[in-house]
Amino acid sequence: MDCGSEATQSDLLVRLIAEQKNHHSAIPLEKNKEESIAIGVGGEEEKRETITADIFTKLPAKDEIVLEILSRLPPKTVTKFKCVSKTISDLTRQPNFTAKHSHNYKPITGTSSTGFFHQRVPYPDQDVLMELVWGDVAFTPVIGSEPGCLPDPSLKFLKLRSDDITELIDSCNGLLLCSNTDSITFKTTCFVCNPLTRENVALPHPCRRCRRSTRVSYSLIADFNSHGYLQYKVVCLFRPKGTDSDTELLVLSSETGIWEEIEERLPELHDETVMGSKVFFNGSLFWDCLEDKILVCHLNPKKSRRCYDLIEAPRAPLGRCLWTFRNQLLCYCHGFADEFPAWRLHTNEKNEIMTWNREDGKVYETLSEDISTMNSEAQLIKRKSMPVVRFMIIGYNPGSDMVLLRVKESVYSYWFEDRRLERVDECNVDNYLRFRSTTKSCVLAYKHSLGAIQILKMEQEERKYRGRR
Amino acid sequence: MASSIENNNEKLTLKSSDGEEFLVEKHVALQSTLLQNMLDSDCSSADVIPLPKIDARTLALVLGYCKKHADASSSKQGELNSFDSEFLKDMDMGALFNLVLAANFMEIKGLLDIAAQKIADTIKDKPHQEVREIFHVENDYTPEEEAAVREENRWAFEGFP
Numbered sequence: 212m213d214c215g216s217e218a219t220q221s222d223l224l225v226r227l228i229a230e231q232k233n234h235h236s237a238i239p240l241e242k243n244k245e246e247s248i249a250i251g252v253g254g255e256e257e258k259r260e261t262i263t264a265d266i267f268t269k270l271p272a273k274d275e276i277v278l279e280i281l282s283r284l285p286p287k288t289v290t291k292f293k294c295v296s297k298t299i300s301d302l303t304r305q306p307n308f309t310a311k312h313s314h315n316y317k318p319i320t321g322t323s324s325t326g327f328f329h330q331r332v333p334y335p336d337q338d339v340l341m342e343l344v345w346g347d348v349a350f351t352p353v354i355g356s357e358p359g360c361l362p363d364p365s366l367k368f369l370k371l372r373s374d375d376i377t378e379l380i381d382s383c384n385g386l387l388l389c390s391n392t393d394s395i396t397f398k399t400t401c402f403v404c405n406p407l408t409r410e411n412v413a414l415p416h417p418c419r420r421c422r423r424s425t426r427v428s429y430s431l432i433a434d435f436n437s438h439g440y441l442q443y444k445v446v447c448l449f450r451p452k453g454t455d456s457d458t459e460l461l462v463l464s465s466e467t468g469i470w471e472e473i474e475e476r477l478p479e480l481h482d483e484t485v486m487g488s489k490v491f492f493n494g495s496l497f498w499d500c501l502e503d504k505i506l507v508c509h510l511n512p513k514k515s516r517r518c519y520d521l522i523e524a525p526r527a528p529l530g531r532c533l534w535t536f537r538n539q540l541l542c543y544c545h546g547f548a549d550e551f552p553a554w555r556l557h558t559n560e561k562n563e564i565m566t567w568n569r570e571d572g573k574v575y576e577t578l579s580e581d582i583s584t585m586n587s588e589a590q591l592i593k594r595k596s597m598p599v600v601r602f603m604i605i606g607y608n609p610g611s612d613m614v615l616l617r618v619k620e621s622v623y624s625y626w627f628e629d630r631r632l633e634r635v636d637e638c639n640v641d642n643y644l645r646f647r648s649t650t651k652s653c654v655l656a657y658k659h660s661l662g663a664i665q666i667l668k669m670e671q672e673e674r675k676y677r678g679r680r
Numbered sequence: 681m682a683s684s685i686e687n688n689n690e691k692l693t694l695k696s697s698d699g700e701e702f703l704v705e706k707h708v709a710l711q712s713t714l715l716q717n718m719l720d721s722d723c724s725s726a727d728v729i730p731l732p733k734i735d736a737r738t739l740a741l742v743l744g745y746c747k748k749h750a751d752a753s754s755s756k757q758g759e760l761n762s763f764d765s766e767f768l769k770d771m772d773m774g775a776l777f778n779l780v781l782a783a784n785f786m787e788i789k790g791l792l793d794i795a796a797q798k799i800a801d802t803i804k805d806k807p808h809q810e811v812r813e814i815f816h817v818e819n820d821y822t823p824e825e826e827a828a829v830r831e832e833n834r835w836a837f838e839g840f841p
Contacts (some may be wrong), residue, residue, distance in 0.1 A: 233729075254687065266817055273815075275784060276777065276781055276784065276796075277815060279784060279792060279796040280780070280796050280799045280800050280803070281800075282796075283796055283797050283800035284803075284804060285802050285804070285835045287835075288805075288836070290833045290836035291808060291833065291837060292808055292811055292823075293829055293833055293836075293837040294808040294829050294833070295808045295811050295815070295817060295819070296812065296817045296818065296819055296820050297820045297821060297825075298817060299815075300821065300829065315796075316795075346738055359835070359838050359839060361835075362833075362835035363835070364834070391768050433751060457740060593751050655835050
């Protein structure tokens with residue numbers, strides 16, 4: 212209904228419903244219509260005479276239709292409507308609803324991200340404990356999405372005590388990987404949590420040596436499994452201190468809930484043990500964390516396939532960014548002034564052999580240039596040559612040519628076709644962009660998912676089962 | 681769908697729940713996955729296809745939508761978008777619900793998307809009491825239970841009455 216104000220809209224709605232009801236009793240056509248639904252949906256041909264006054268009363272397919280409508284509402288509204296009735300509330304907990312919601316709910320055209328979790332964190336090479344200052348976790352919605360769209364944006368629900376330190380680690384398809392450090396015992400626990408439902412699962416420690424080590428990197432992959440639960444894997448790369456510098460790979464899957472060490476020698480971990488660029492593509496994690504290789508971990512490896520692969524990475528002296536666009540995986544290389552920066556992953560039909568091809572689309576050439584221009588204008592510094600400004604692609608919509616970039620401590624959106632670069636975190640500048648020189652920030656793209664986490668669900672199911680017995 | 685359009689002029693007859701018959705060109709009917717599957721599985725197309733779930737008024741609307749989308753080429757996406765919003769513009773809740781039912785039954789994804797989204801947009805900012813009326817659902821909570829659910833999800837009510 213295209214009405215001006217809220218008041219008139221709801222007035223009209225009430226009137227329309229009233230009209231609708233009147234129609235049923237007054238006009239034969241409307242009567243037929245009512246009849247048809249009662250019959251059609253119920254599939255009970257003999258009940259031709261069961262004419263109900265309201266379209267929606269006692270229709271078996273009602274749930275299906277309500278599901279279609281609710282799955283297109285913002286998560287906050289879905290949560291609010293749990294108060295409508297038990298039936299509706301139960302409906303919104305079903306795995307088929309949460310999976311449908313994740314498919315049907317499109318917050319903003321042009322991006323698949325709802326917003327960004329961010330946090331001020333100390334540099335990883337900082338050794339003096341006193342200097343380690345973690346900021347609070349905070350959330351900034353992408354412009355246009357609902358304000359207050361999360362129940363607890365600073366993730367206080369993970370804390371036991373108010374002085375505990377919560378640390379953001381990674382984000383994928385609605386789940387976050389975080390850690391919480393107890394302010395008294397200094398014990399750190401890792402969690403996979405859904406900030407929308409506040410559901411969380413504590414993870415066991417990967418290994419003794421990894422504890423509080425700065426030589427560990429974690430990555431999270433998550434997606435709906437066929438039963439509608441959020442399935443995840445946590446991938447842990449660890450380079451032990453000392454002469455033996457081989458990188459160790461450990462993987463925890465929500466199907467088993469335990470860490471499994473992969474018995475194979477990996478090349479060296481990237482010098483900067485900060486998160487390398489990562490992409491979840493075709494059910495696999497592509498993680499640029501090793502020196503000259505990209506680690507590919509599969510969420511659901513086929514029986515014939517290993518749980519991970521290593522593929523050659525395009526050469527890039529100053530680092531790489533990975534992202535997807537129109538169902539292709541792209542890699543942007545920093546550090547070449549005269550060479551083409553973008554590469555495209557080419558896979559054979561079985562998705563087994565992967566090689567990099569040069570991406571010849573002219574549009575990618577201008578990205579680095581536009582960022583450098585913007586940056587030098589902002590700083591009002593004139594230099595002889597354009598400085599190379601490093602940036603990170605932190606969000607993208609697989610279907611559009613827009614990417615979300617992190618340049619220094621700010622987030623920008625960039626449209627390749629029309630070379631439009633816009634800052635998206637304007638609203639929150641004061642809260643987290645004023646740093647001391649010893650800190651940087653962790654920024655993670657996030658999208659809503661109402662899905663239930665797989666392992667917790669299994670435990671609940673088991674408890675229910677036990678209870679019944 | 682191109683392979684299916686061998687006899688472009690072929691027509692089929694659809695019969696609404698209230699007995700009205702509609703003569704439809706095959707390529708228009710193919711917008712519906714349900715009809716497409718029926719035709720693919722070689723249900724003799726000379727017969728009348730009964731649609732017991734859909735009344736004449738709704739079926740007429742559905743077929744109008746299908747015709748527009750079947751005839752338009754993919755390059756005219758902008759035109760189709762404006763047709764879609766115009767199509768639903770003055771429709772009341774009852775008609776929209778019927779469209780969702782029909783689109784869901786006939787498996788017309790595009791129509792299901794726009795009609796369900798239209799209802800979602802309309803009810804988005806409404807208080808939950810009003811949604812009870814719109815969906816005609818009974819409140820099966822006791823007052824205590826409702827208060828508890830509301831308390832548990834208090835954050836979702838911020839900014840709402």
